[in-house]
Amino acid sequence: MPEKMLFGSVIQSQGVPFIAHIQGKGEYIDGEWVTGQEVSKEMTGIILPLSNDDLKYAENGTYTVKEKKLLTIDQIPEGCKVEYSGQNYTLQAFKDYSVYTDVNIYLLRWREK
DSSP states (O other), rough: OOOOBBOOOHHHHOOOOEEEEOOOOOEEEEEEEEEEEEEEEEEEEEEEOOOOOTSSSEETEOOOOOOOOEEEEEHHOOOEEEETEEEEEEEEEEEETTTTTEEEEEEEEEEEO
């Protein structure tokens, strides 16, 4: 098996800041479910438009030109809300390339404010 391709330093030096709103874990208190508190965390990543190959039907629906691809070294839970350049996104999908690289690749689904 080949060695992992390490791009983490490139992402840290060339990436842009974005904010991930990560939902905390909930818990039962006195028999009632209490939703965890949302934490906003600034992260760094490379955010790209989808390629023509990406802009096609997929198992989770059709993509539009407003969707983006996020490359980051951070692990972010699916369903997380992301803010970048005044736009709001929902982190919808994760491509696991951990065998090949230290970068996580996510799909950011555009959403209205």
